[in-house]
Amino acid sequence: MVFSQALLGAVASSAVAALTGAGYVGGGQPGVLATVDKFAFPSDSRTTLGTGLTTARFVPGGLANSGTAGYFGAGFDPPDNYSSVEKIAFADDAVSTLSAALTAARRSLAGMANSGTAGYWMGGHTSTQVTTVDKQTFSGDTIAALSTGLSAARDGMAGFANSGTAGYSAGGSGSGGPVVATVDKFAFSDDGRTTLGTGISLAMGGLAGFANSGTAGYAAGGFVGATAYDTVDKFAFSDDGRTTLGTGLSSGRTNMAAFADSGVAGYVAGGGAGVTTVDKFAFSDDSRTTLGTGLSSTRYNSAGMSDSGTL
Secondary structure: OOOOHHHHHHHHHHHHHHOOOEEEEEOOEOOOOOOEEEEEOOOOOEEEOOOOOOOOOEOOEEEEEOOOEEEEEOOEEOOEEEOOEEEEEOOOOOEEEOOOOOOOOEEOOEEEEEOOOEEEEEOOEOOOEOOOEEEEEOOOOEEEEOOOOOOOOEEOOEEEEEOOOEEEEEOOEEOOOOEEOOEEEEEOOOOOEEEOOOOOOOOEEOOEEEEEOOOEEEEEOOEEOOEEOOOEEEEEOOOOOEEEOOOOOOOOOOOOEEEEEOOOEEEEEOOOOOEOOEEEEEOOOOOEEEOOOOOOOOEEOOEEEEEOOOO
């Protein structure tokens, strides 16, 4: 069989396109950081953007319109909560601030997205935990609150999504402080909310979430009282059944950032009292490795999002 040079070139271009993309970790502590680290897929090489967030903040949320742009929203720089949303264009990593803002300034919220359509900013903390879920329509980057929010007020949840189908908010700290195991599910067809019969395996706050879109979502780490856990729970999107991975994080920690190269691997970065560690979970078998190059500095209370191409 003879292949034309044009066909070979097209196949090569498609292979290169399939390997592009990156994960981003923005904001955080110690101090109040504007830093944005970028991990290129599939090499996992790290660079730090020359232009970070326009406003330094910690405990923001993160979400992405994969293939187009990612967003870091809300967060905290004492004594102020923020409502602003910063946008990173994946074409050139240019950073801008949306003219639209969240419906209330808050921190410790979770993000997830129906890529190509809308992102969702869930829960968080104003002067107390809230049930608010703001929906950001990607076509115009407009923001409005859903009429149905979380099933109960909370912050510090894991957010993840099965793009095109539904998004999830898992665990977190409830109003007044107690941690919960609750997993709320939002159907993208009508934004209707249900609550899964099976929550996370242990009621916890300070989790991080990532997803292999079309297959499963993951809720990683977290705390109960003064104890940080290495637990990673997996929710199969086919039936929302939960299992717990035999291998968790490389250490128990909380307040991490997470992102995913959908179809390939998920990543959990930083956390704890401030580490540079980035753990990687291969979606083929859920095995964990730890990247040789971690974050550019010790960091916790950051957010993550990623460009996984078209989802």
